[in-house]
Amino acid sequence: MPASPDPFDLVIFARVVNAGSFGGAAEQLGLPRSTVSRRITVLEGLLGEKVLQRTTRRVVLTEMGQRILVPAEQIAQEIDGVVAIAEHRQAIPSGQLRVSVPADLAGISLAPMLAAFSVAYPEVQLELDLSPRYVDVIAESYDLAIRVDGAVQDQRLTTRHLIDLGIGLYAAPSYLQRRGRPDDPRALTKHDILVLLGGGTPIPWKLEKGGEIIPTDVKPRRVAANSYELLFRLAMLGAGIAAMPDLFAAPHAAAGELVRVLPDWTMRPATVRAVFPSRQLMPRKTRAFLDAMLSFLKPSTPRDPAFAEAARALGFGDGSLPL
Known part of the structure; x- marks a missing residue:
């Protein structure tokens, strides 16, 4: 049984066929032409057959190449779909956002900020836990928790000071x-x-x-x-x-x-702090919520235009939020 090929080699193969040349595929993928050629050679070695016939002007599919083209294109499309989702989520906050907030803070002071956030970012489904307990952010799959006083003991969590x-x-x-x-x-x-x-x-x-x-x-x-x-x-x-x-x-x-x-x-x-799993690779939805919290608690903090516009749409004048 031949070894399984690297899925990315199949993507490169599909790109070569789509572009009609090694050079065109290299440009699409942002890779050196030599790398594209080498990966196709590795793919052929694993399959035990040629998938492309190279000529000076073009590439021609072999019978094996014709057989694997459709699944290779499907893999390429799936990867493109994953990249598109990631790009969208980084550009526009979206998805479910689970946040633990003390009930008093949310009920008395944060309601205007939460309303403006929900209007500013309609693709975010905000789920709030207002129970008095300290949730386990990682084990319970929370994106963020707001804590009032008390030291944060979990070394896996990142802490951001919001306000005293x-x-x-x-x-x-x-x-x-x-x-x-x-x-x-x-x-x-x-x-x-x-x-x-x-x-x-x-x-x-x-x-x-x-x-x-x-x-x-x-x-x-x-x-x-x-x-x-x-x-x-x-x-x-x-x-x-x-x-x-x-x-x-x-x-x-x-x-x-x-x-x-x-x-x-x-x-x-x-002291009011935000705690979350990691500052690295933070989802756009979490960063948007943190920024909205900070701009609400500290009005001098720069405010995202979408958040400011939502505040105005809700009748908060020039974008300032009532406490």
Whole structure:
């Protein structure tokens, strides 16, 4: 039984026949003419017969050449199809994009960005996982995961820093009218505190100003939940004071729906990262999503024209996205 020929040698053979010469095939393939001739010789050696008769002016198919031409052309067409798919996916983001995003971040802040992305790149089927668990990006075939705080332990993953979210204390005007406005972190213990849970444990508040750090006792809390979004809604309704990212609260503070409490005091920011399998050979769809996220979180970042146009089409003025 003869050894199996190299599929690329069959592609070269089909190109020679199609071009009518070794030189024409070499030009189509971007190879030296000597390489084309040598690969045909290798193919013939494996098959044990000539596939082409060379003359000074043209090449002529032998009987063996006639027999293998159709399957060789089919292989060439399949390879051309693979190349066309790859070229299209690199030029135009397309295909299924699986992304894990914290539910609070997606629900409160990212909805406008996600809407603009879906309009800008209609050939991408965006699948979002909003569960609180840390998905295994590689084992579960995710293209990308957005992580808030926490170190990335998996050495197989590449990390990209997106933004550090400032965190402040916020309350509704109705609450402050009813309970008064604290003028010192120590006065917070006399207020209705809305506390975030992490792993079932209340996350402490540590307020800092000018190097002074004051821990706040959050045990006499009014409500504790493992959802920033719920605490945000409760604060908006006047149920108490909540610590929340400025990204969530700033637009509502500007509209007078929330008030920054103890504005001179800050809390440790929350780091938002993107993690993905590899920066090398990153699919265009993943790169487009990363760029859209970055331009949304950092408006000074250059924005893809398709994404900016989609934002305008959705009524976001000059392409800026509402938070």
